[in-house]
Amino acid sequence: MSLKIENQSTITLPKKTDEALEKILKSVPIEHMRGLEKLRLVDFINEPRLKNMNIPLKSDIPGLYHPRMGNQAAWMEISTGALLKPTESYFNRIMPRMAFKSNMAGLIFSLVGQHYYLTLRHSVKKNALEQQVRQYAEKQLRSWSDKQAENSWRGRLFKPFRPLLERWARWLNKKAAKANKGK
Numbered sequence: 442m443s444l445k446i447e448n449q450s451t452i453t454l455p456k457k458t459d460e461a462l463e464k465i466l467k468s469v470p471i472e473h474m475r476g477l478e479k480l481r482l483v484d485f486i487n488e489p490r491l492k493n494m495n496i497p498l499k500s501d502i503p504g505l506y507h508p509r510m511g512n513q514a515a516w517m518e519i520s521t522g523a524l525l526k527p528t529e530s531y532f533n534r535i536m537p538r539m540a541f542k543s544n545m546a547g548l549i550f551s552l553v554g555q556h557y558y559l560t561l562r563h564s565v566k567k568n569a570l571e572q573q574v575r576q577y578a579e580k581q582l583r584s585w586s587d588k589q590a591e592n593s594w595r596g597r598l599f600k601p602f603r604p605l606l607e608r609w610a611r612w613l614n615k616k617a618a619k620a621n622k623g624k
Contacts, residue, residue: 445479450521452484455541465546468585473557478514480549485522504548506555515560517552519545543586550581 446462448454462480486502503523509515524544525537537544554577558565565573590596 444474444477447479447481450482450484452521452525452527454482454521454525455538458541458545461542461545462549465549465585468588469550469553469581473553473561476509476515476560477517477553477556479516481516481518482521483518484520486518486520488518503544504552506552506559508556508559515556517549517556519548519552524548543582546585547578547582550578550585551575554578554581 444466446459448459466474466480486505488505501523503520505518505520507516507518524541526534551574554574555570557577558570558573562573590600
């Protein structure tokens with residue numbers, strides 16, 4: 442694989458994180474990652490350009506895409522501290538650790554989507570970029586989770602219920618949109 446993974450994080454990651462990253466990156470089409478140089482895992486993202494932005498907590502940014510600048514290739518940066526929340530109590534750290542792999546997959550798909558739509562797809566307008574990246578990440582995450590579900594007993598058990606759960610999710614989203622519209 443041409444994408445280099447650098448682990449500069451001092452936080453203890455869940456077991457088999459490297460293998461999970463490799464599987465996640467293999468599920469993304471190679472042409473969508475053309476031009477990406479590396480994926481760096483850090484404790485917290487510390488970017489001086491973010492000082493000018495109106496973000497409440499800089500430590501809560503889970504990932505950042507660095508576009509190509511000059512002769513430096515594009516690369517991605519992921520904050521393991523934002524995904525795992527190491528400062529909380531033991532019981533509050535259990536859930537982020539259990540969902541680490543899927544959160545990492547969603548974040549990687551989102552960052553690759555940003556790269557794909559900013560560099561390789563020139564027909565997307567700037568105001569439609571966020572929606573396109575969100576759709577790209579959801580599509581990739583759905584196909585990745587389907588591949589994961591084929592290999593597990595839990596995935597095979599819940600597969601028949603998936604259409605029903607998706608209908609419920611659409612119904613709840615409509616209800617929430619209607620409630621927000623009423624306010």
